[in-house]
Amino acid sequence: MTRLCDLDDLPEGGARGFEVPGLACKVIVVRRGGRVHGWRDFCPHYKGGTPMAWKRDAYLNGAGDHIACHAHGAWFDIETGACVQGPCLGKRLIRVPLTVDEAGAVRLRQREERT
Numbered sequence: 001m002t003r004l005c006d007l008d009d010l011p012e013g014g015a016r017g018f019e020v021p022g023l024a025c026k027v028i029v030v031r032r033g034g035r036v037h038g039w040r041d042f043c044p045h046y047k048g049g050t051p052m053a054w055k056r057d058a059y060l061n062g063a064g065d066h067i068a069c070h071a072h073g074a075w076f077d078i079e080t081g082a083c084v085q086g087p088c089l090g091k092r093l094i095r096v097p098l099t100v101d102e103a104g105a106v107r108l109r110q111r112e113e114r115t
């Protein structure tokens with residue numbers, strides 16, 4: 001299982017993006033409510049998918065309560081990945097299964113090979 005970071009490196013309410021060997025896009029990890037949520041950095045508004053942050057690790061909206069695509073302003077629910085505002089309503093982000101091991105490392109639960 002690919003290790004992304006230590007849980008302590010990700011503050012509550014924070015988000016970070018990680019390059020993963022074999023994946024064409026980054027993996028976004030959001031820590032919220034004591035849980036971690038993983039999503040591909042791949043906005044469903046654009047047919048081929050596109051990265052969503054306007055600068056490094058800037059994946060959340062101003063209030064920090066949604067994942068935001070800064071290309072055209074879509075907002076996504078952090079827990080479900082559903083678009084709740086913007087041009088891709090009805091679409092969702094692609095979940096990346098994560099686990100936190102007993103040592104506190106955040107890891108991909110399985111290696112994702114699809115793009």
Ligand code: FES
Nearest residue numbers: 043045069071072
């Ligand atoms: S590419 Fe993400 S909202 Fe348009």
